[in-house]
Amino acid sequence: MTVLQEFVAALSSGRIQVVDLTAPLSDQTPILGLPEQFGQTWPFQLSEISRYDDDRGPAWYWNNFSTGEHTGTHFDAPVHWVTGQQGADVSQVPVSQLIAPAVVIDHAADAADNPDFLLEVEHVKAWEAEHGALPTGGWLLYRTGWDAYGDDPERYANAGRTPGISVECARWLAEESPIQGVGVETVGTDAGAAHSFDPPFPCHSFLLGQDKYGLTQLRNLAQLPATGAVVIAGPLPIVSGSGSPCRVLALVER
Numbered sequence: 475m476t477v478l479q480e481f482v483a484a485l486s487s488g489r490i491q492v493v494d495l496t497a498p499l500s501d502q503t504p505i506l507g508l509p510e511q512f513g514q515t516w517p518f519q520l521s522e523i524s525r526y527d528d529d530r531g532p533a534w535y536w537n538n539f540s541t542g543e544h545t546g547t548h549f550d551a552p553v554h555w556v557t558g559q560q561g562a563d564v565s566q567v568p569v570s571q572l573i574a575p576a577v578v579i580d581h582a583a584d585a586a587d588n589p590d591f592l593l594e595v596e597h598v599k600a601w602e603a604e605h606g607a608l609p610t611g612g613w614l615l616y617r618t619g620w621d622a623y624g625d626d627p628e629r630y631a632n633a634g635r636t637p638g639i640s641v642e643c644a645r646w647l648a649e650e651s652p653i654q655g656v657g658v659e660t661v662g663t664d665a666g667a668a669h670s671f672d673p674p675f676p677c678h679s680f681l682l683g684q685d686k687y688g689l690t691q692l693r694n695l696a697q698l699p700a701t702g703a704v705v706i707a708g709p710l711p712i713v714s715g716s717g718s719p720c721r722v723l724a725l726v727e728r
Contacts, residue, residue, distance in 0.1 A: 484727075488728060489727060489728060490725050490726065490727055490728070491725070491726045491727075491728050492723055492724070492725060492726075493694055493697045493698060493703075493723065493724040493725075493726055494693070494694060494721075494722075494723060495547070495657075495692045495693055495694055495695065495705070495722040495723065495724055496546075496547040496692075496693065496720070496721050496722050496723075497546055497547045497621070497624050497691050497692075497693050498546075499518050499541075499545070499546045499547075499719060500518060501517055501518055501519055501520070502625070502627065503517065503518050503545060503546045503691075504624065504627040504630045504631065504661055504691070505517050505542065505545055505627075505661070506544065506661050506662055507631070515541075515542030515543075515544060515545060516540055516541050516542050516545075517541065517545065518539065518540075518541040518545050518546065519539065519540050519541065520537040520538070520539050521537060521538040521539070521540070522537050523536045523537055523538060524536060541719065543564075543712065543715055543716055543717040543718055543719070544662075544690075544716070544717050545719055546691055546719050547689070547690065547691045547692060547693070547719065547720060547721075547722055548689075548690055548691065548709070548717050548718060548719045548720055549564060549567075549687065549688070549689060549707055549709035549717050549718050549720045550663065550678070550682060550687060550688030550689075550690070550716075550717045551563055551564040551566075551567060551682075551687065551709075551715065551716055551717050552682045552683070552685050552686070552687070553682075553716050554678070554682055554688075554716035554717050555675075555678045555679060555682040555683065557678075557679050557680070557682060557683030558682035558683050558684075558685065561682065561683075561685045562685065563712070563713070563714050563715050563716065564709050564710070564711065564712050564715040564716065564717055564718050565711035565712055565713045565714070565715060567687070567709070571611070571654055571687075572706065572707050572708060572709075573704065573705070573706050574609075574611055574612050574613055574654060574704070574705055574707075575609040575611075575612035575613070575702075575703070575704055575705075576609070576612055576613040576614075576615050576657070576698070576703045576704065576705040576724065577601075577605065577608060577609060577612065577613070577614060577615065577700060577701050577703075578615045578616075578617055578695055578698045578699070578700050578701075578703070579593065579597065579598065579601050579614060579615070579616055579617065579700075580617040580695075580696075580700070581593060581597065581616070581617065581618055581637070582617050582618055582619030582696075583619075584618075584637075585618035585619055585620065585637040586619060588637075589632055589635040589636060589637060589666075590635055590636075590637065590665065590666070590667060591618070591637040592637065592638055592639060592640040592643070592665060593616055593637075593638070593639045593640065593643050594640050594642065594643050595640075595642055595643045595646045597643075598614075598643065598646075598647070598651075601700075605700050605701050606701065607652070608651050608652055608653050609652070609653065609701075610652040610653075611652065611653075611654050612652075612653055612654060613653060613654065613655055613656070613657050613689065613705050614647065614651075614653045614655075614656050614657070615656075615657040615658075615689075615692065615695055615698065615705075616639065616656060616657065616658050616659075617659065617695040617696065618637040618658070618659055618660065619659070619696075620636060620637065620658075620659040620660045621659040621691075621692065621693040621694070621695070624659075624691065624693060630660075630661065631661070631666075632666065634666040634667065635666050635667070636660045636661070636665060636666035637660065637665060637666075638658070638660065638663070638664050638665020638666065638667075638668055638677070639656070639663070639664070639665065639676070639677050640676075641671050641672065641673070641676040644664075644676035644677045644679075644680045644681065645676065645680045647680070647681065647686075648680035648681045648683065648684040648686060649680065649684060653686070654686055654687060655681065655686045655687030655688055655689065656677060656681060656686075656687075656688055656689070657688070657689035657690070657692050657705070657722075658688075658689070658690055658691075658692065659691065659692050659693065659695060660690065660691070661690060661691060662675075662677075662678075662688075662690050663677040663678060663681070663688040663689075663690055664676065664677045664678060689705075689707055689720075689722060692722060694724075697724075697726070698724055698726060699726065702726070702727060703724045703725065703726050704724065704725040705722060705723070705724050705725075706722070706723045706724075706725070707720055707721075707722045708720050708721045708722070708723075
């Protein structure tokens with residue numbers, strides 16, 4: 475068999491499992507609220523065009539939808555942040571980078587004890603000592619258990635106290651690590667308190683400034699192994715877009 479035939483056979487037999495890392499997208503999907511003086515993103519909303527009715531369309535059902543680019547499970551492109559303003563928009567991300575190896579660093583227990591928990595460089599180096607180097611051109615998926623609150627917007631926001639990544643770790647991941655991006659379970663790649671960091675929002679500032687990417691509001695990272703998964707991230711190719719809601723899948727050998 476060819477490599478692709480073997481792959482399809484492995485999918486059919488269950489030797490490769492597909493894990494959906496995407497949160498359902500609805501008008502209940504949590505969104506990031508900024509201070510009042512700034513522009514605000516729109517929540518997701520459907521507007522019905524027709525639903526099998528004679529006047530609007532007898533044989534079909536469809537909707538318009540409105541939302542911000544960074545709603546729900548979504549992809550951050552470099553141009554999203556001022557440090558990456560000369561970088562790629564979401565339509566320009568090479569498709570070869572939308573399928574990439576992934577590793578999972580799990581600090582759910584720490585985040586359960588401390589909602590302000592921050593991933594540090596020493597945590598990543600300790601993980602590497604046990605599991606090996608971070609994957610070149612791959613994703614670091616940071617598990618905090620925060621997806622458990624994804625259907626409760628108030629608890630998910632937690633009054634701005636959500637786990638994230640320290641300034642030093644964000645800089646190291648952007649400038650020294652071989653990964654192409656970071657994926658998280660929270661509303662954004664940065665901690666809830668990151669507005670007060672120096673610089674503010676270091677994951678956005680450093681990673682996007684280095685032409686790296688972000689994935690946010692992921693779910694089901696608990697179903698992935700520490701190493702060995704492959705992630706498929708499919709944002710809409712919005713011309714001049716800073717990001718896009720996307721379907722994120724993981725392939726795992728069982």
